[in-house]
Amino acid sequence: MIVLHGYQYSVYLRIVRMVLAEKGVPYSRVEVNPFASDMPKEYLELHPFRRVPTLVHDDYLLYETQAITRYVDEAFPGPSLQPKHARHRGRMTQIVSIIDSYGYLPMVRQVFSQRVFGPRIGRLADEAQVRSGLEGSSRVLAALESIAAPDGPIAGGGEWSLADFHLAPMMAYLTAAPEGEPLVAECGKLAAWWELVRKRTSFRETDPGLPTGEKPIG
Ligand SMILES: N[C@@H](CCC(=O)N[C@@H](CS)C(=O)NCC(=O)O)C(=O)O
Structure with missing residues (x-):
């Protein structure tokens, strides 16, 4: 269990x-x-x-x-989520590591938490944090755009992998901020990937929504 x-x-x-x-x-x-x-x-x-x-x-x-x-x-049985080809697997590991090392802080803690989540629970955004988060997020998106496979799963080979499912929740939070969405729209491959991954059942069924605080701001 x-x-x-x-x-x-x-x-x-x-x-x-x-x-x-x-x-x-x-x-x-x-x-x-x-x-x-x-x-x-x-x-x-x-x-x-x-x-x-x-x-x-x-x-x-x-x-x-x-x-x-x-x-x-x-x-566990079920579809393998690690690509068979060594290069795609290498890409998957690289993407997961980029997200953890350089993506989580700006995308989630600085942009989403400050701009979207905080105001829902009555906390004002720290604008300096948002600005710094947007800069950091842009760097991460540019790096991911340069290595993302075109037309489908991000690590390549046409196989959905752990990289897609590591990035999708962070992308959901970044694009929940009004300034986040256009940053992603500027990246052709990432924008196309985002449209695909957000339609997956696993993505839709795990959406946590947003808190409805007693006194939301904004
Ligand atoms: N390296 C950890 C990171 C997990 C993580 O940072 N989780 C956040 C929630 S999204 C957390 O627990 N934050 C609590 C804190 O920062 O004090 C992992 O890969 O599981």
Whole structure:
């Protein structure tokens, strides 16, 4: 039995949920908010770095999203989400690493959290953070555009891979900001990829929506 611990609005949780959906693997969820001051003590025993998600498969505990998605892909039947060809597989790993190392902070924490999420829960955007996030996001999009395969799954070979499902939740949050959408529209290959990936059932069924705070701003 699989239990997935995570926060409903977390992009990293959504990556794992998309991969589980693509593989057709059933699981149950435990909601954990890593931003709350009163994180359950039991969760800190699972994840010493206080992040989400964490996956528990019977007696096997795993955290770090890249490790979880590879494990799910390799431990369960269903379509393989790692390309067969070494070059496409290399591209997949490169894209996942770019997203984690250079994409998450500007796209999610600086642009989305400040511009979209914060105001929904009554917090004003820090405009300097948004500006810096848009600059960082543009650099990441340009890098991805230069290596993305044309016309389909981003790592190439016509196979949907872990790279697509790592990027899609981050792209959803970036494009939820009014300034994010045009940045993606300028990138031909990425814009075409985005139109395709957002139609997938695994993407649509894992949409967390937005919080409806007591006193949203804007
Ligand atoms: N390296 C971790 C990153 C996960 C991560 O940063 N998750 C965010 C939520 S999207 C989190 O837990 N943030 C809590 C914090 O920054 O304190 C992974 O790959 O799973």
